[in-house]
Amino acid sequence: MALQRFILPLLIAATPALAEEDAPSPLHVAAALGAGTAYDGLGVHVQLRFSNLGAYVGVGALGLMSGQILGPSGATGSGFCGGVRWYQGDVFFVSLNATHAGYSYHYDPSVRQSQLMEGSFSTFTLTIGGRWHSGRTFFEAGLGGGLSRSVDPGGTGYTGSPPPGTKATTTSSGIPDLSLAFGFEI
Numbered sequence: 001m002a003l004q005r006f007i008l009p010l011l012i013a014a015t016p017a018l019a020e021e022d023a024p025s026p027l028h029v030a031a032a033l034g035a036g037t038a039y040d041g042l043g044v045h046v047q048l049r050f051s052n053l054g055a056y057v058g059v060g061a062l063g064l065m066s067g068q069i070l071g072p073s074g075a076t077g078s079g080f081c082g083g084v085r086w087y088q089g090d091v092f093f094v095s096l097n098a099t100h101a102g103y104s105y106h107y108d109p110s111v112r113q114s115q116l117m118e119g120s121f122s123t124f125t126l127t128i129g130g131r132w133h134s135g136r137t138f139f140e141a142g143l144g145g146g147l148s149r150s151v152d153p154g155g156t157g158y159t160g161s162p163p164p165g166t167k168a169t170t171t172s173s174g175i176p177d178l179s180l181a182f183g184f185e186i
Contacts, residue, residue: 028186030138032182033181036180038058040058043081057082062079062101063078070121073109083097095126096124096125099123101120109156110158114160125145129144130142136185137184141181148173154167
């Protein structure tokens with residue numbers, strides 16, 4: 001009898017808490033493989049989303065191969081992508097994306113002590129898109145544009161260091177951005 005006095009009130013008190021556990025969580029974690037600046041060219045990103053706002057970080061071809069893509073033979077580099085997204089419901093999103101890739105090489109590739117030359121490539125874009133779910137998996141697509149900025153450190157040579165007065169060249173331009181990805185969300 002004493003057990004009924006304690007168990008029944010506990011079950012009644014726990015019923016609303018049990019019902020709340022069945023409600024979907026506002027916290028979501030997603031991982032995706034895709035193309036576009038949100039995926040560092042062609043790569044992966046991991047996103048943490050709470051309610052309507054998400055943030056992501058990732059790496060892809062631009063970051064992993066920046067030396068080979070952007071620099072001369074023998075250049076090394078690294079990079080990443082990141083951004084924030086605002087979701088309206090489960091499909092529509094607006095995404096602010098950024099990528100950065102840096103690379104370096106020796107001015108005279110035959111002399112390891114020659115001057116180190118450093119360059120970079122960065123993008124900042126805005127895309128509008130959608131994410132369509134099938135269970136925990138999804139497909140997403142986005143379209144937009146933004147700006148790119150590249151810094152070319154000034155070439156190579158065989159004199160140990162660049163000629164006096166050699167300066168890095170900075171170039172900025174508009175770029176389109178199309179993102180396509182497949183992933184899963186929990």
